Amino acid sequence: MSKAKRENWSGALGFILAAAGSAIGLGNIWKFPYITGLNGGGAFVLIYLLCILLVGLPVMLCELTIGRNTRKDPYGAFRELQTQHSRLARFFGWLLVLGAVGLVLGGRWGFAVVALIFAVLLLTKGFATLGLLGVFGGLAILSYYAVVGGWAVAYMLKAFRRQLDYHDLGAAQAAFSQFVENPGLMVGFQLVFMVLCALVIWSGVRKGIERWSKILMPLLFLLLLAVILRSLTLPGARAGVAFFLYPDFSKLSTAGVLEALGHSFYTLSLGMGITVTYGSYLKREQNMISASLWVIVLDTLAATMAGLAIFPAVFAMGFDPASGPSLLFEVLPATFNSFPGGFGWFWCGLFFLMLSIAALTSGVALLQIGTAYFMDQFKIRRHWAILISFAGVAALGVLSSVSIGNWENLEALKRAIGMTFGAGTLAGSFFDTLDYLASNWMLPLSGMFIAIFVAWEWGMRPADAELRQGAERWTDRWLPWGRRRIESSPDAAPGAEAGAEHGIELPAVSGIGFLTIWNFLVRFVSPVIILLVFLYSIGVIKPH
Ligand code: TRP
Numbered sequence: 001m002s003k004a005k006r007e008n009w010s011g012a013l014g015f016i017l018a019a020a021g022s023a024i025g026l027g028n029i030w031k032f033p034y035i036t037g038l039n040g041g042g043a044f045v046l047i048y049l050l051c052i053l054l055v056g057l058p059v060m061l062c063e064l065t066i067g068r069n070t071r072k073d074p075y076g077a078f079r080e081l082q083t084q085h086s087r088l089a090r091f092f093g094w095l096l097v098l099g100a101v102g103l104v105l106g107g108r109w110g111f112a113v114v115a116l117i118f119a120v121l122l123l124t125k126g127f128a129t130l131g132l133l134g135v136f137g138g139l140a141i142l143s144y145y146a147v148v149g150g151w152a153v154a155y156m157l158k159a160f161r162r163q164l165d166y167h168d169l170g171a172a173q174a175a176f177s178q179f180v181e182n183p184g185l186m187v188g189f190q191l192v193f194m195v196l197c198a199l200v201i202w203s204g205v206r207k208g209i210e211r212w213s214k215i216l217m218p219l220l221f222l223l224l225l226a227v228i229l230r231s232l233t234l235p236g237a238r239a240g241v242a243f244f245l246y247p248d249f250s251k252l253s254t255a256g257v258l259e260a261l262g263h264s265f266y267t268l269s270l271g272m273g274i275t276v277t278y279g280s281y282l283k284r285e286q287n288m289i290s291a292s293l294w295v296i297v298l299d300t301l302a303a304t305m306a307g308l309a310i311f312p313a314v315f316a317m318g319f320d321p322a323s324g325p326s327l328l329f330e331v332l333p334a335t336f337n338s339f340p341g342g343f344g345w346f347w348c349g350l351f352f353l354m355l356s357i358a359a360l361t362s363g364v365a366l367l368q369i370g371t372a373y374f375m376d377q378f379k380i381r382r383h384w385a386i387l388i389s390f391a392g393v394a395a396l397g398v399l400s401s402v403s404i405g406n407w408e409n410l411e412a413l414k415r416a417i418g419m420t421f422g423a424g425t426l427a428g429s430f431f432d433t434l435d436y437l438a439s440n441w442m443l444p445l446s447g448m449f450i451a452i453f454v455a456w457e458w459g460m461r462p463a464d465a466e467l468r469q470g471a472e473r474w475t476d477r478w479l480p481w482g483r484r485r486i487e488s489s490p491d492a493a494p495g496a497e498a499g500a501e502h503g504i505e506l507p508a509v510s511g512i513g514f515l516t517i518w519n520f521l522v523r524f525v526s527p528v529i530i531l532l533v534f535l536y537s538i539g540v541i542k543p544h
Pocket of ligand 1: 025269
């Protein structure tokens with residue numbers, strides 16, 4: 001597809017709602033409220049917001065500029081922007097070779113092979129490796145995300161058919177284990193969820209993703225609001241609000257701060273090519289800075305609303321809060337069904353409808369990464385690209401589904417993973433393993449490399465020029481410190497040639513403004529912070 005014919009969002013609202021749809025997902029609902037409650041409520045939220053502004057926003061803008069500048073899928077985008085035989089990529093490639101040798105000496109063969117594969121990719125394809133990681137990582141994540149999406153759909157149906165009528169946790173737990181131990185049911189609902197995702201993107205970016213986001217996102221917020229109102233009016237709801245938001249700085253540990261960083265990344269869907277892909281459908285005249293801020297505000301709002309919907313109810317009904325699947329599929333059904341007045345099933349149904357929507361709009365984004373890649377790189381039609389992505393994700397996803405109930409169902413795979421990566425990696429199911437790899441390895445590493453790529457490979461000047469397009473109101477006027485000197489003549493701007501390749505000229509701007517701050521964050525602050533989080537999450541740095 002030529003650049004001119006590439007699909008695009010109809011306007012700012014379409015992009016913002018679609019991007020918010022990708023950002024607002026299970027992370028906002030099953031993770032954020034809980035880690036906030038445990039880490040000092042309001043105090044944690046403050047740190048989290050800081051992380052979003054110092055790391056999340058800068059990296060998000062990097063991905064958007066890459067996407068819009070090239071109008072390509074992540075793989076094509078990185079390939080277009082890197083220099084031929086990039087020295088920086090070769091440097092990292094050889095670094096990885098060294099790492100692989102170290103791993104072999106340490107007897108960790110499996111990891112050595114993975115390191116070698118990435119080393120070879122970096123040495124042959126350069127930074128386009130990042131795009132590949134995004135595309136295939138996104139599809140891998142969808143393979144287990146769809147499992148939980150399927151649960152949400154299943155629980156919504158069960159709730160409305162009044163099949164979740166238990167009032168205590170024991171019964172809820174028993175029902176959930178029985179449910180997940182039924183592979184047929186599990187795979188069935190997973191496929192239902194994926195078919196829904198595929199149907200949304202079947203009609204394309206504007207008629208599919210954008211149109212559905214415009215319907216589903218407002219609905220999501222309405223449902224959240226309804227559940228919040230019900231939850232807050234329960235007697236004893238106060239304790240839940242206190243648990244969630246009361247700022248208690250004494251509960252905020254180093255571990256909590258690092259967790260805030262990690263989560264800010266996950267919740268904004270960064271580091272996976274999705275923001276590059278969605279950015280590639282942006283028009284030049286759109287303001288990416290204000291759009292990003294909107295996405296961040298909506299994402300944080302949804303996370304906060306989820307906390308206010310969940311904890312007041314949980315505390316009012318006398319349950320203990322939890323996180324992850326056990327919060328959503330065990331504590332909550334028991335909570336809702338204990339509501340006074342007998343309409344618990346209805347609130348439960350609304351909640352799971354909300355959850356299905358949140359998961360669906362994220363699943364759509366994940367499926368679109370692969371679809372865009374197959375369309376752009378292999379020049380095939382959208383429907384074929386969707387079918388190929390779908391088939392790959394479904395095949396991998398079945399493994400997750402089947403492994404949750406019982407790892408032993410996949411004896412051969414389990415043994416193979418255990419032999420290559422060591423028995424330690426087998427603590428959870430295949431599902432847990434994928435989730436762990438994605439959240440703790442893939443996202444932070446590719447996020448860090450994206451910042452490094454923009455800062456030191458593509459260069460801040462063309463990136464600045466791209467970001468400035470459509471956002472002049474923000475970049476040129478807002479120079480609180482220093483003189484304001486904007487010259488549009490290309491000869492006056494040393495960076496003009498770089499931007500000119502893509503038809504943009506960068507005016508000389510002096511003074512400290514938005515772009516200056518962004519450049520500083522992307523060059524120095526974000527990569528370092530991400531590296532710290534990464535080392536922490538894989539256990540190299542141990543806070544006390
Ligand atoms: N942000 C999503 C959530 O909060 C999860 C997610 C991470 C995601 N990366 C993504 C969704 C990429 C879509 C695309 O649950």
